[in-house]
Amino acid sequence: MKFKTDRDAKLGYWLILPTVVAISTLIFYPVFYNLWLSMQEVNMNPIQPNTFVGLAHFIDILTDLDFWISFRTSLIFTITTVIGTTVLGLAVALLLNRDFPGRSVIRGVILLPYVTPVISAVFGWKYLFNPVFGQANYFLVDILHLFPQHINWIESPAFAIYAVIIFNIWRNFPFAFLMILAELQSISASLYEAAEVDGASAWQKFKHITLPELKFVLGALVILRTIWNFYKFSEVYLLSASVNVLPVYIYEKAFASYDFGQAAAISAILFIFVLGFIMFYVKKVLEW
Amino acid sequence: MVGKNTILKNIIFVVLLIILLTFVLLPFVTMLSSSFKPDNEQNTFPPQIMPENPTMEHYKGVLNPDIFPFLIYFKNSLLVAFLSAGIGIVISIFGSYSFARLEYTGRAAIQRGVLLVYMFGGVLLVIPLFQLITKLGLFDTRTSLIVTYVVQTLPVSLYMLGNYFRTVPESIEEAAIIDGCSRLEVIYRIVIPLSAPAIVSVFIYAFMIAWNEYLFASVFINSSQLRTLPLGLNQLFYTQHYVWGRMMAASILTAIPVIILFLSIERFITGGLTFGGVKE
Structure with a gap:
């Protein structure tokens, strides 16, 4: 570098300073502060002092059945939505990876669920899932007769999880679609031509060319979606407050029961779990 | 070779496309149709897509401040989103230029630190930030939301802009420096004008995140005068304003600005390069 000078280095520090200050005070400091809070009996009034209780919250939580039920809900929600968004995104990308009239318009339309504000999309789905007059019941119960009677998709805890999963897949598959499509378009056509000369079937081409080429993007999509959905x-709470995934559990512990210490401890556990998953995934699955 | 096989393939393709578009668009079609239906048509069963007597009354209701506080929420969202995106873009132009072009000890460590932020979701931060915001006396102010949103969008903005700044030919910058420009002048006169599309896109990205945000707003804001759209509309859903048509009209009006903004930068964002840095 010809222009590497002390003045440049100094300017570099000044220009990055606002970023460093902002992220340290509003991200890193809160993360540690949260750990500290998780060992306190936090006073409801933030001005009043707290009492140190050590690991008591963690013991309470890990022996509380409600926590484990919520944890299970989170696992079900995350696993189904990660699979759903990735598989649907892949299928749609494969479907649209060809030339046809109106292709760019359709690509834009498919991104709509992902860019629409959650609050708007949620109202649309609440209407679709309405127990009395919604299309979901009309289609599944009155036309297909899959269930004996109309189902309360939004409020019944047993069924609301399905509504939340479907909504999440609908909203987030476009992101997977877009990333996979970009990758598909970069695969060289000569690979497929060579395979055709060798008489490969469509399935063989998919298995031996497409999937290996997509390995990196699929791996990245799975880990990102897992972190985000945990x-x-x-997207869960606004559609149905009765689906008690861990973030909703934390939110209600903190801001409905005002048990900040316990809520902080649950979020610490959630974070440790996600961190453990990331390390396991990066080592064992991505083999980085 | 246009055989039976090709025709069959095309038919399958079109059928799959129709199923896909139905799945994607059904909620939007429902919202639109309900927003034009008079109240007595909302509960018809089986559900009708086309309103029999279309009406504009819900849109008039939503925009009438005497019966529905939509415009107050809209103004709050606009203010918070615009200011947080604006402040964020200034910080990230400086930061990403520093990452992309200037060399100093610790740069790589800081870059990795910024990436770490991807591992912390909003739900991990909401409790400590609530305590912090309250202690700083910022509870129930728009400022609390603006600072939070600036920080939430910084990592992605830095990543996207940094990638773009690296594509500006370094030789242009070097030539300007030889001609006597300072580094700051280089940023102001060369890098910013050449990166205008990226800067606009990052601004819009940050704007959309702030426009959409519910979690922090629900915790930091108390007075109804300060509510943003997601917060205000969700609370209205549980009050006497709960009128399907009106809620749908409000949802449509909330979505339209964001969809227009997105379509204006779609070409840039779907290049893949920038979308790779998105954080939810």
């Missing part, structure tokens, strides 16, 4: 709050 932390997912608004």
Whole structure:
């Protein structure tokens, strides 16, 4: 570098300073502060002092059945939505990876669920899932007769999880679609031509060319979606407050029961779990 | 070779496409149709897509401040989203230029630190930030939301802009420096004008995140005068304003600005390069 000078280095520090200050005070400091809070009996009034209780919250939580039920809900929600968004995204990308009239318009339309504000999309789905007059019941119960009677998709805890999963897949598959499509378009056509000369079937081409080429993007999509959906709050809570995934459990512990210490401890556990997953995944699955 | 096989393939393709578009668009079609239906048509069963007597009354209701506080929420969302995106873009132009072009000890460590933020979801931060915001006396102010949103969007903005700045030919910058420009002048006169599409896209990205945010807003904001759209609309859903048509009209009006903004930058974002840095 010809222009590497002390003045440049100094300017570099000044230009990055606002970023460092902002992220340290509003991300890193809160993360540690949260750990500290998780060992306190937190006073409801933030001005009043707290009492140190050590690991008591963690013991309470890990022996509380409600926590484990919520944990299970989170696992079910995350696993189904990660698989759902990735598989649907892959299928749609494969379907649209060809030339046809109106292709760019359709690609834009498919991204709509992902860019629409959650609050708007949620109202649309609440209407679809309405127990009395919604299309979901009309289609599944009155036309297909899959269930004996109309189902309360939004409020019944047993069924609301399905509504939340379907909504999440609908909203997030476009992201997977877009990333996979970009990768598909970069696969060289000569690979497929060579395979055709060798008489490969469509399935063989998919298995031996497409999938290996997509390995990296699929691996990245799975880990990102897993992290994001473990932390997912608004998309669950706004559609149905009765689906008690861990973020909703934390939120209600903190801001409905005002048990900040316990809530902080649960979020610490959630974070440790996600961190453990990331390390396991990066080592064993991505083999980085 | 246009055989039976090709025709069959095309038919399958079109059928799959129709199923896909139905799945994607059904909620939007429902919202639109309900927003034009008079109240007595909302509960018809089986559900009708086309309103029999279309009406604009819900849109008039939503925009009338005497019966529905939509415009107050809209103004709050606009203010918070615009200011947080604006402040964020200034910080990230400086930061990403520093990452992309300037060399100093610790740069790689800081870059990795910024990436770490991807591992912390909003739900991990909401409790400590609530305590912090309250202690700083920022509870129930728009400022609390603006600072939070600036920080939430910084990592992605830095990543996207940094990638773009690296594509600006370094020789242009070097030539300007030889001609006597300072580094700051280089940023102001060369890098910013050449990166305008990226800067606009990052601004819109940050704007959309702030426009959409519910979790922090629900915790930091108390007075109804300060509510943003997601917060205000969700609370209205549980009050006497709960009128399907009106809620749908409000949802449509909330979504339209964001969809227009997105379509204006779609070409840039779907290049893949930038979308790779998105954080939810």
